[in-house]
Amino acid sequence: MSSSKFITTFLFSLTITLLLQTSFGADPLFHFCSSSENFTANSPYESNLKTLTNSLIYKTPSTGFGLASVGQYQKAYGLALCRGDVSASDCKTCVSEAPKEILNRCPYNKGAIIWYDYCMFKYLDTDFFGKIDDTNKFYMWNLKNVDDPSTFNYKTKELLSQLAEETYGNNKYYASGELKLEKSETLYGLTQCTRDLSSNDCKKCLDDAINELPSCCDGKEGGRVVSGSCNFRYEIYPFVNQ
Structure with a gap:
């Protein structure tokens, strides 16, 4: 691109x-x-x-x-x-x-x-x-900022990294979950890969995407990095179907 x-x-x-x-x-x-x-x-x-x-x-x-x-x-x-x-x-x-x-x-x-x-x-x-597509990629983010960006960014990466491990470790290449924050808030997230990738390539795709958090969504209440091979999303409200 x-x-x-x-x-x-x-x-x-x-x-x-x-x-x-x-x-x-x-x-x-x-x-x-x-x-x-x-x-x-x-x-x-x-x-x-x-x-x-x-x-x-x-x-x-x-x-x-x-x-x-x-x-x-x-x-x-x-x-x-x-x-x-x-x-x-x-x-x-x-x-x-x-x-x-x-x-x-x-x-x-x-x-x-x-x-x-x-x-x-x-x-x-x-x-x-079977090839990682990082050419077709876009970011989305919420315009609202959190009160404590440093702590929130750390927690966001912690949740997404945990979900990424679950994703490339299962056959569906998908995981969603949540993490409790302060003030009774909850952080929700998901990670997913296309199933033509190997487990190692799914891991690489998600790790690279998560490393783009500072560029994409620094201190934002919600955000996504989406490519042709993998994606993540996080929000402070539930958005997946139970």
């Missing part, structure tokens, strides 16, 4: 911070269109991408993760990931909406990625499976 795109990411994230969603909605959090060449209408790639999309919509809801590649010529690769606490029906709704929205926003791009609160959908014309 170019430096100009990275700056745009920060600015855009700042403008939508107040829209941090607590339930599934039609509006995506963010998206990127790839800078690779475009495909043409009625081409083999378009046909393969359509088949790929249908396959992921079908495969993903049962486990919350889908991975597929379609075609011999002009092959399309894709994956879909639903947040670990999301029901199969909500996962299907999100994964069904995502490709329609990203194809509308990135018409004829051979690669694109889109994130919602409940899911992520990604496709590309080259094999990206």
Whole structure:
């Protein structure tokens, strides 16, 4: 991702911070269109991408993760990931909406990625499976500051690091939890990786993301670092489904 795109990411994230969603909605959090060449209408790639999309919509809801590649010529690769606490029906709704929205926003791009609160959908014309994607990345943060940034930052990293260990240590590559703070407050968090990664790469992806806390969310009541391979989120209010 170019430096100009990275700056745009920060600015855009700042403008939508107040829209941090607590339930599934039609509006995506963010998206990127790839800078690779475009495909043409009625081409083999378009046909393969359509088949790929249908396959992921079908495969993903049962486990919350889908991975597929379609075609011999002009092959399309894709994956879909639903947040670990999301029901199969909500996962299907999100994964069904995502490709329609990203194809509308990135018409004829051979690669694109889109994130919602409940899911992520990604496709590309080259094999990206099993590789850490730290190119497609964005930050979101709450505009409100905490009273004691130093202590809060320490506690936030403590919780997320603990959740990261749980994440790459289980088959679902997802963990959520909470940590009691002072004044009867509670910090809530989640961490997640795409399941095409090895356990070591999931660990690396999350560790690198958590190390970006000072750049992303220093002293903020809530925040996220989200990439194409892993993500974390924390808030001072509950946001996962029980």
